[in-house]
Amino acid sequence: MSERTATIASSVGLHARPAAIFAEAAGELDLEVTIAMEGEPADEAMDAASILTLMSLGAAHGDRVVLRAEGAGADEALDRLVQILETDHDAA
Amino acid sequence: MNNGVSTAATLPVQFSGVGVASGRVVGPVRQMPKPVQEPAAPGHGVAPLPAGATAESEGLRIKDAAKSVKAELRARAETASGEGREVLEATALMAADPMLIKSAIKLLSAEADGGARTAERAVWEAGAAVAAKLTALGGYMAERATDVLDVRARIVCELRGLPAPGIPSADAPFILAAEDLAPADTATLDPAKVLALVTSSGGPQSHTAILARALGLPAVVAAPGVDEIADGTEIYVDGAAGTITVEPGDELRAAAEAWSVQASALAAFNGSNTLADGFVLPLLANVGTGADAVKAAAAGAEGVGLLRTEFCFLDRSEEPTVAEQIEAYGAVFAAFPGKKVVVRTLDAGADKPLPFLTNADEPNPALGVRGYRTDLTSPGVLARQLEAIAAAEAAHSAEVWVMAPMISTAEEAATFASMCTAAGLKTPGVMVEVPSAALTSAHILREASFASLGTNDLTQYAMAADRQLGPLATLNDPWQPAVLALVKLTADGASLASAATGLPKPVGVCGEAAADPALAVVLAGLGVASLSMSARALAAVAAVLATVTLAQAQELAAVALAAPSAAVARAAVRDGLPILAELGL
Numbered sequence: 001m002s003e004r005t006a007t008i009a010s011s012v013g014l015h016a017r018p019a020a021i022f023a024e025a026a027g028e029l030d031l032e033v034t035i036a037m038e039g040e041p042a043d044e045a046m047d048a049a050s051i052l053t054l055m056s057l058g059a060a061h062g063d064r065v066v067l068r069a070e071g072a073g074a075d076e077a078l079d080r081l082v083q084i085l086e087t088d089h090d091a092a
Numbered sequence: 093m094n095n096g097v098s099t100a101a102t103l104p105v106q107f108s109g110v111g112v113a114s115g116r117v118v119g120p121v122r123q124m125p126k127p128v129q130e131p132a133a134p135g136h137g138v139a140p141l142p143a144g145a146t147a148e149s150e151g152l153r154i155k156d157a158a159k160s161v162k163a164e165l166r167a168r169a170e171t172a173s174g175e176g177r178e179v180l181e182a183t184a185l186m187a188a189d190p191m192l193i194k195s196a197i198k199l200l201s202a203e204a205d206g207g208a209r210t211a212e213r214a215v216w217e218a219g220a221a222v223a224a225k226l227t228a229l230g231g232y233m234a235e236r237a238t239d240v241l242d243v244r245a246r247i248v249c250e251l252r253g254l255p256a257p258g259i260p261s262a263d264a265p266f267i268l269a270a271e272d273l274a275p276a277d278t279a280t281l282d283p284a285k286v287l288a289l290v291t292s293s294g295g296p297q298s299h300t301a302i303l304a305r306a307l308g309l310p311a312v313v314a315a316p317g318v319d320e321i322a323d324g325t326e327i328y329v330d331g332a333a334g335t336i337t338v339e340p341g342d343e344l345r346a347a348a349e350a351w352s353v354q355a356s357a358l359a360a361f362n363g364s365n366t367l368a369d370g371f372v373l374p375l376l377a378n379v380g381t382g383a384d385a386v387k388a389a390a391a392g393a394e395g396v397g398l399l400r401t402e403f404c405f406l407d408r409s410e411e412p413t414v415a416e417q418i419e420a421y422g423a424v425f426a427a428f429p430g431k432k433v434v435v436r437t438l439d440a441g442a443d444k445p446l447p448f449l450t451n452a453d454e455p456n457p458a459l460g461v462r463g464y465r466t467d468l469t470s471p472g473v474l475a476r477q478l479e480a481i482a483a484a485e486a487a488h489s490a491e492v493w494v495m496a497p498m499i500s501t502a503e504e505a506a507t508f509a510s511m512c513t514a515a516g517l518k519t520p521g522v523m524v525e526v527p528s529a530a531l532t533s534a535h536i537l538r539e540a541s542f543a544s545l546g547t548n549d550l551t552q553y554a555m556a557a558d559r560q561l562g563p564l565a566t567l568n569d570p571w572q573p574a575v576l577a578l579v580k581l582t583a584d585g586a587s588l589a590s591a592a593t594g595l596p597k598p599v600g601v602c603g604e605a606a607a608d609p610a611l612a613v614v615l616a617g618l619g620v621a622s623l624s625m626s627a628r629a630l631a632a633v634a635a636v637l638a639t640v641t642l643a644q645a646q647e648l649a650a651v652a653l654a655a656p657s658a659a660v661a662r663a664a665v666r667d668g669l670p671i672l673a674e675l676g677l
Contacts, residue, residue: 015232017181017182020182046191047194050189050192051189052186052189052192052222053190056226056229
């Protein structure tokens with residue numbers, strides 16, 4: 001199991017456009033990636049490819065979330081997803 | 093027509109209904125798809141799965157349908173811009189969302205709660221469950237529940253091979269036909285693509301009618317059968333006469349052409365309305381937001397006769413803060429420096445429910461705790477709104493008047509006036525929309541500084557006819573003699589109150605009746621001091637009022653009051669106003 005922690009950079013939090021960009025990227029992977037707020041138990045983590053999940057997570061700007069995945073290429077995939085979360089997509 | 097023999101024998105060539113927004117146009121019909129029907133649950137003679145289908149094959153159908161819906165929404169997002177684009181992109185992702193699709197696929201299995209079911213039914217139930225979950229989260233997430241239900245309807249239609257719900261998209265402008273339009277459709281209606289609206293149901297005060305007037309689109313409602321006209325059929329719509337003609341001949345095409353020329357000539361109102369004899373009758377605008385107010389000012393409105401403050405509250409699960417309200421009202425005041433702006437306090441309830449203020453379980457919401465009455469059950473909201481209005485007034489130069497909706501008695505008027513005084517607001521008034529207020533206006537206007545007739549609700553209450561119901565459209569007509577009599581009583585009561593107090597007690601009209609140019613003449617003749625309407629209607633109303641003197645308006649008002657029916661009153665007044673035919677109104 002690979003694991004990464006990321007800090008939400010978007011000023012609106014993980015909502016709307018930032019959530020859409022992230023869900024899209026997670027959905028394109030051949031891996032099951034989960035997301036949870038930092039400190040939440042791993043078995044309560046939810047599907048990171050679901051925009052509905054992401055929005056209901058309610059992660060605000062500055063919140064820390066944990067991404068987990070298992071399998072070939074998991075580390076590289078998680079690194080890329082962390083990069084997306086730590087980019088401010090509203091500052092375009 | 094070939095010797096009176098129609099080739100399309102199954103379809104009538106002429107439909108008639110109630111004209112609610114004038115104008116004459118010719119164009120091809122596009123039907124609004126019917127609302128999605130709930131797929132049947134298994135049991136009671138409904139097989140869990142169609143013949144030959146398995147949970148696996150149904151699962152594939154769900155995935156394919158979700159993919160198609162996602163692709164279609166994404167394609168639409170590409171043609172949109174700004175906020176609309178972002179909303180469509182997020183909705184596209186929801187269509188193929190794993191949370192939605194996985195739970196739908198789980199429901200196909202024979203082990204699922206309730207056993208196996210069809211793909212349609214599984215998507216329906218999964219969508220409902222996801223939407224309920226979002227609603228329970230409240231706030232922003234609760235608002236997304238509507239998007240999930242929209243996506244669900246699209247997937248079910250895709251599974252059934254039916255067109256997606258919502259206003260159809262087409263490259264060329266079209267005439268939209270429907271059973272009736274819902275408030276949600278109004279957000280997606282592109283006025284550049286829609287030439288006119290025709291509906292088989294709905295009344296003169298329906299959402300379709302209000303939307304048509306706001307957009308300046310010709311419209312006919314309550315015309316049975318128009319929702320069956322085939323897509324692509326050319327029709328002629330006369331929004332003044334309330335008629336629709338299939339495959340119009342040269343004469344009607346010429347009439348439509350002539351109207352478009354006149355409509356552009358009518359486009360301007362100079363911002364200072366007088367009758368032919370110089371009598372001053374200000375024309376104001378009904379607005380909901382700062383953006384509306386800017387448009388209304390550009391259209392020449394002499395002020396705002398009705399600021400609907402609900403916009404600030406709708407779609408909210410909690411009361412907006414005083415600071416938010418000050419900003420929203422201030423945006424409207426800023427558009428009318430030095431001019432009159434009449435603010436209507438929150439009018440929640442009946443067709444405008446608010447979770448923090450109204451009770452959804454009332455058996456009779458139109459007769460329930462709505463408008464001013466919500467102060468009985470949720471004290472504090474109104475006082476804070478008055479505080480916000482006063483603070484916004486202090487920051488701008490607009491002359492702010494405030495009125496309460498759904499006032500029924502002089503005691504209520506007195507209480508509201510004292511609340512306004514306590515907040516530092518100088519001009520408290522009342523809406524006259526309950527018949528009791530019209531009948532006792534002499535008493536009410538001793539307490540309040542002015543009255544504004546809300547003809548939409550006044551008509552519905554006087555005639556005991558729900559304004560949304562198509563079959564009652566002829567009752568729901570502000571030309572009804574009973575409604576005109578109530579207008580006259582209100583104006584006469586105001587004169588008495590004015591004589592008794594030595595103060596002016598003006599009565600205005602802010603209902604849709606003011607936007608009907610012929611009725612505007614009658615209202616002027618009945619003693620109304622100002623008319624407030626959709627900004628789009630200003631030019632037409634001003635053009636007609638400019639052709640009559642006050643004495644002529646009073647004569648026409650007397651003719652209308654003496655008529656035994658709405659139809660006779662309308663016909664008699666229209667006969668006395670030749671300008672209407674000249675302008676195609």
